[in-house]
């Protein structure tokens with residue numbers, strides 16, 4: 001009896017060792033999961049955390065933690081994930097199956113990934129005029145307020161978008177000369193109900209001011225990549241995994257930042273083509289402005305030009321020019337939408 005027990009223990013030890021170091025046929029390598037799903041891998045070597053992404057879906061894993069986190073919210077527990085001797089990572093059959101099923105989108109789903117809503121946010125309003133400047137027209141001084149020109153541009157961009165994208169929600173955070181707080185603006189965006197395959201973009205419109213009356217040009221701002229936000233709901237993470245939250249948030253953050261940069265580039269290009277000859281291009285900027293950083297979605301802030309520069313104020317005070325500026329922004333947004341919706345469709 002004792003001998004049998006010893007043999008069983010030795011067999012258990014051997015199988016444990018084999019299982020732990022050289023995964024057997026019950027384990028599937030990360031490499032083969034990637035080739036089967038076409039998912040992309042992002043790997044954080046410092047924290048040993050990986051993320052697989054495919055068509056906007058995400059799975060996060062960490063070797064030796066029995067846990068997969070899907071789309072930053074849903075989790076699958078009691079799974080085996082470990083490292084092989086050769087450095088590859090191995091998943092139990094069960095875990096591999098979960099990953100493959102999760103990424104197995106139908107063709108219809110692939111083709112339906114889209115931007116559901118575009119939020120256009122004209123800055124300031126009501127008691128808050130924003131930047132103030134003036135220019136001379138027909139020998140008379142004309143006063144110009146940021147809140148007025150950004151409303152004109154915002155409404156024009158929104159109405160052009162409505163004409164083209166009848167299937168999308170085009171939302172203005174304000175359509176009148178009313179005061180709304182920065183919090184209210186981002187709440188409008190963040191409270192929208194989205195299906196899994198849907199995304200929102202947020203474009204805030206402002207005009208610039210400077211003590212230097214010569215400062216001129218338009219700018220497009222996006223969120224800096226190193227800005228950390230608490231995007232992920234902590235309640236979905238086990239207590240023992242609390243330390244990975246900042247990493248997961250950074251990964252989610254990166255994804256949003258990439259889209260924000262693409263959106264910013266597209267708007268910058270749109271403006272440059274249409275009004276580049278009259279308003280200088282100051283390029284892309286990154287800044288953690290409140291209204292941008294609180295929008296959990298691709299979000300940018302456009303500065304149309306300098307109201308404090310008399311010459312530029314003259315341009316910004318001209319309805320024909322405002323219409324052109326609006327067209328530039330519209331073209332930029334629509335270029336981004338085309339890119340986004342084709343990138344995530346047709347399965348190429």
Ligand SMILES: [Zn+2]
Nearest residue numbers: 123130206207
């Ligand atoms: Zn402003």
